[in-house]
Amino acid sequence: MSLSKKSIHRINKAVETQDFEKDSSVPLPPPTLSDTEKTPKNPLQKSRMIQNLPDYLL
């Protein structure tokens, strides 16, 4: 796994043990390792961010 992806997983793990987020109404999944692989991405965030990229990068 690349450094950036490993870092993201580390952040997810840190956040799952402590609730940093404002919207704590979102239930947190249990902090298990295998869980990191299973949870689906946030599709809204993906599409909006990728929209900002020039076409040739997509």
Added chain:
Amino acid sequence: MASSTHVLCFVNNKGGSGKSTTCANVGYSLSSLGYKVLLIDGDMQLNLSLAYFDEDFVLETAKSDKNLYTAIKSQKDLSDYIFPTRYPGIDMILSSTLMSSIEYDLFTKWQREYILKNGLKNILTENKYDYILIDSPPTLGGWVMNILCASHYMITPVEASPWGLFGLANLFDFLNEIKYVTPDLQMLGVCITKADSRKSYLKQTLSALEELRHTHVFETYIKVDSAIEWSQENGRPVMDYKKSSRSAKEYLCLTKEVVERVTQ
């Protein structure tokens, strides 16, 4: 009476991640949306101060008694350290190069994590500002703890690079460890700065960030723009220096997202 002032800090212990630039420009954009803003320059590099004032004034204030360092060192009410900027609706507490020794000064103080929070109490009670924005140094010591303890929300600007994301993970590990000291601090979001859309690596960063769960990433990211450097060369926020620039528009969009998340 509860204060209606929102206190936001810009924190990332990685230097050059865009904290000062983002703090300065979100501050200006907030004011352009009609909010009253107090900026606090928490870094000895004086960059936030330089974004609004000319060098002579910044250096003069840094040497005087009317700066953040003196106020914190002597545990004063920060109301007496505020300067108006050239823009109505934006005030600032300037920094000092002596902030480099603030860690030593804090060390002997009782409840040393809360000096900044206490100094802001009257300003908050007066409800004179809608937003207080605090710029921070690229460290994670007792002074940054003060900034975190005084803030309601934290925004983390991050550069779209592998070491940028590695640093972000280290920052989250740190936040995790100190959570018991800052139970009310909320991570408002991560903001990507200095994004270079000509580089294929940006796509890798964005796709890695999509895997983030429970941590908000602002949809607007700030792209590399030389108007930023020109604006800093001229001691002005980019929206005032060149309103038509890409980064001016991006910072306004980012600011609208910030307001939406704070008030939701």
